[in-house]
Amino acid sequence: MIKILIVDDEKPICDLIDINLSAAGYDCTAVQDGIEAIDLIDKNKDGYDLILLDIMLPGADGYDIMEYIRPLGIPVIFITAKHEVKDRVKGLKLGADDYLVKPFDVVELVARVEAVLRRYNKAAKQVRVGDVVVDMEARRVMKAGRLVELTNKEFGLLKLFVENKNVALFRERLYEKAWEEEYFGDSRTLDIHVQRLRKKLGWEHNLVAVYKVGYRLEVEE
Numbered sequence: 001m002i003k004i005l006i007v008d009d010e011k012p013i014c015d016l017i018d019i020n021l022s023a024a025g026y027d028c029t030a031v032q033d034g035i036e037a038i039d040l041i042d043k044n045k046d047g048y049d050l051i052l053l054d055i056m057l058p059g060a061d062g063y064d065i066m067e068y069i070r071p072l073g074i075p076v077i078f079i080t081a082k083h084e085v086k087d088r089v090k091g092l093k094l095g096a097d098d099y100l101v102k103p104f105d106v107v108e109l110v111a112r113v114e115a116v117l118r119r120y121n122k123a124a125k126q127v128r129v130g131d132v133v134v135d136m137e138a139r140r141v142m143k144a145g146r147l148v149e150l151t152n153k154e155f156g157l158l159k160l161f162v163e164n165k166n167v168a169l170f171r172e173r174l175y176e177k178a179w180e181e182e183y184f185g186d187s188r189t190l191d192i193h194v195q196r197l198r199k200k201l202g203w204e205h206n207l208v209a210v211y212k213v214g215y216r217l218e219v220e221e
Contacts, residue, residue: 002025033059148201
């Protein structure tokens with residue numbers, strides 16, 4: 001399982017990130033102090049696949065921690081309220097792989113995490129949801145050990161749902177990602193594909209409609 005270290009002095013933000021990334025299938029550890037973060041990294045040099053790093057921290061700030069991380073080759077995404085261009089440039093020049101400004105959308109955070117992990121060939125190739133196993137690379141889906149035949153559009157939707165478990169996804173995002181074309185407000189095609197996905201995977205109670213938003217894959221962790 002992909003292991004992610006979250007370093008942010010605001011516990012509610014740590015908890016928000018932890019909940020959503022854990023729901024997406026990642027193993028998360030969160031700390032609120034810079035020195036504690038360095039101690040954890042020192043003890044687990046090969047243990048973290050990605051670090052989400054705030055800049056303004058007690059003990060040691062994010063820039064100091066970044067200097068310590070860089071020789072280890074662990075990918076880093078800065079997550080900070082410092083939004084000026086000079087701050088972004090400094091963070092990226094220090095070796096960060098991405099820079100996300102608070103407040104941020106959880107869906108965007110998950111997408112950026114996935115993008116950085118793919119760049120380092122660390123993205124999970126298989127995702128399990130109950131008795132359903134999705135092989136992202138082979139585009140193969142198994143349910144209770146049996147192959148499930150999906151169309152390209154159905155697989156595209158499934159991929160979005162399993163990568164964003166327990167997150168409400170807007171109809172526009174689902175349609176535009178799976179169909180790769182602009183959404184003009186007609187949801188019938190999307191709804192039909194979601195219904196077929198529910199039936200094929202037995203997710204009648206998991207793949208739920210969210211009023212005035214879209215759909216959410218509900219999974220117990």
